[in-house]
Amino acid sequence: MKVIVAKYLTPVGFRAITLFPFVIIRSKEALLDPHLLTHERIHIHQQRELLVVFFYVWYILEFLIRWLLLRDRKAAYRALSFEREAYTNENDPHYLKRRSLYSFLSYF
Template structure:
């Protein structure tokens, strides 16, 4: 999967996927295969949910988690979409071999 990469210096995170783009905080991150793979996993998740519903489910999952964990980092790390992306970001073949809807069942 190829995706246009945009550099956004004021990005609040190192990387972000907003279909069809990968946003990075700095140009040097273009060489970080793991962060690129992580964001490509998010792009596929967005496609799986026909894009817009992904953002709604992502936000709902985060809000439930912030109530549950009462801490941003724990709430963020426990979003089902993030769990799949973090679990497979080092597997550069995951998107070729990976399961569609791999985030389902991540608790």
């Protein structure tokens, strides 16, 4: 995982974004947040499993479907299988050691 600190490359309202193989973080202070780094590391694994491009296709399609169903952009984002896996496990620094392939499917 290669971390880049770049305030203006991070979407407004977010502290970081993962664009394989890079994690772009809004501020140097965010580098000190182990939960954020674990969260983004989980996205790196998800992206690698889906050969990166399929991750983004799936992410966007799932987001649009959930947005239509929930009619709330933030709720749709939080309901994404990729995000649910990352948010659920970001507080566990050992999660990636025992994570099995395609674990995000269990959060679908």
